[in-house]
Amino acid sequence: MLGILVANLPGFALPGAAYFSPAAWGGTSRADIAAWALTFVLVEGKMRGLFAMLFGASMLLVIQRADARGENGAALHLRRMGTLFAIGCAHAYGVWSGDILSLYAMVGCVALIFTGAGTRLLLFAATAAFVLTLLNGVALLGLGDVLERVFGRSTPAALAREIAALRGPWRANVAWRWHEEAGPLTAFLANGPETLGYMLLGMAGLRTGFLTGTWPRRRYGAIAAVALGLTLPIDGVLAWRTNAHQFDAHAVVLASFVLTPPLRPLTVIGYAALLLCVAREGRVADAGRVALSNYLLCSIAATALFYGWGAGQFARWDRATLYVLLPPAWFAMLTWSRWWRARFTHGPAEWAWRCATQRRWIALRRKRCERDAI
Template sequence: MTTATDRFVTLDTVRGVAVMGILLLNIIAFAMPAPAYYNPAAYGGSSGADLAIWLFNFVLFDGKMRGLFSFLFGASTLLVIDGASAKGENAAIIHYSRMIWLLVFGLVHLWLIWWGDILNNYAIIGMIAFLFRDARPRTMVLVGTVLLIVQAMIVTMLPLMLQAAQGQPADPSMHEMVEGLTHGFGKPSDAWLAEQVTLHRGSWLDIATDRFSEARFGPITGLFQYGWETLAYMLFGMAAFRTGLLTGAWERRRYVRWAAIGFAVSLPIYGLLAAWMIASDFALVTVVTAVMPATTFLRPFAILAWACLIILLMRPGGPLTTRVAAAGRMAFSNYLGTSLICTTLFYGYGLGWYGDLSRATVYLVVLAIWALMLLWSKPWLERFAYGPLEWLWRSLARGKIQPMRRTAQQ
């Protein structure tokens, strides 16, 4: 059996691992041109240690940490709703106020700081997820599965359109589509890559102007492109919260069984997909197929396995678990703080490291930021009730300044 305090520690610990794990993939998007995120042959090195790092991340972490974060968002949504209802507050007003302000934070992050923001999508999808707050876990899983089928149908169109474009090379619309996918998944020209490096080593105004021109409609297009998957993950997380998976209420052998099933289903196929991409020399159609439709139904198994493994390994009261849980309690501050640190390190208005580090070397930055998260989160929460941005978000959502310093009861 677990206590209420243990349940919060479990959620916070899984969230802490997720927010740290997201940086394993996002660091490439901070440090290099966009296609390097999916395609190591595009930039940053695709042999030796660089290839090994890509392989390790693709098989174990790519999409899984983001998905785990989405699971936790769904679980936290129910936690807030349940807490508001228990206090006699209007749960709908509390929830939608939080989502509206999260959308504001997300848009500021997207347009003014970094193009890879996920908060705006979470805010919009979170408004929809509220409608399922009273659904049975079985219904949540069923609806989530249907949403993944829709997502799979959408992303399957990408490689099909690429193949069709190969038969119509003179069609301007097809050429534009291929060029767009190349800039996201393929191996763009040296000239285009050089332009990206020059841009991101420039001024904040130049970078922000370009980012806004590219991403001004990002929240809308993102909703239709991958919102189905995001909502599915939130619903899975809500079901995992209601059934006790994410609160540590399951028996240990049940966690062991589902961790084993999840990894047994996902890891071998991820390994085969990685081998296929390497054998093709990271050809565009292969990469798009492997990282989009081929993994749609694999990721939930891997995410479930990671959640179970983290809960099995955590030790409530242990020094590492305590620090990771603190980082999870401050996930909002740590997520946005990471963007501020990384853009300062890599962009031209900071140190200007953009495009300088290899894929393997850039992970020294990850280790340093992880250390910062673990070092500052716990001492902060020993003095204050919330992380700085969590406090700001809560104050804005509730329309009044919230008490910041810890009380004896906290």
């Protein structure tokens, strides 16, 4: 979640075309280009992949535990995904168009097919999903004018319409998202294969013990060093090349959708190994246990700052300045997560999701003995 916020900041504060291209909006000073490059190399696609990987592992855990209790784990999972889809659609249209929850819900239904698969089949299916992702990226290169409009500099008229809508009242924000932004089905077709691949990696990671922290720390450290040492320098070269081509739409798509997707799974595994090596417990773990609440709270807080129903700062900040928000946002996320986890069994959004899925009221406040143990 800490890394996802880094990736999402330009999406909250700047026109959509600026997410991939500083040339579209947000400034092209050295600081702005450096901010984009660091995000591209260290964060873009990687944090989302890590989130999906952990989602796949947790999905398998929920199904296994339900089956062990004598319940129908598959039915429970489908109810969870249906509820998550509703939450995601409310988030996408009511708060922010960059929602990933509805995508995870739809892909999670597909991933149910693989819950009984062995590790080898999971890895084979994940590889096939990543190959399909690469083919989707190659297909993007043939979109012509659409390529420039979506991944290039857009047009002054289109930028002006988006800025006016998102600086406007909440109803104008919703109307813009409803009419102009891609819906859940489009997101599923575009990003579903890659998301499925990471979920399957997460299932495999759970089955092998990689994600449970049972491997020796030295092994996690070696995996992180090799995976990140191989992939991040290549991403650095691609960032340099994209900037050298002045963020031409073809160069942007080639870097973000064709050349980096084959590297990302290894990078994501490297990040997972690094986290398991250095941050198994403490505030980071607490923040992870209320990840859904943190995700939604970040969207609400950011849109309150940038959209017209709040402070109306949309498209008024340059890219580099956005990142001054990270330290206070991270501090708030880590602090409230620790405070909440000491008093309650679930995050507020996690609790509502669980109650809706299980169709019953679930106790939220911890008992005194549980608080003392924490």
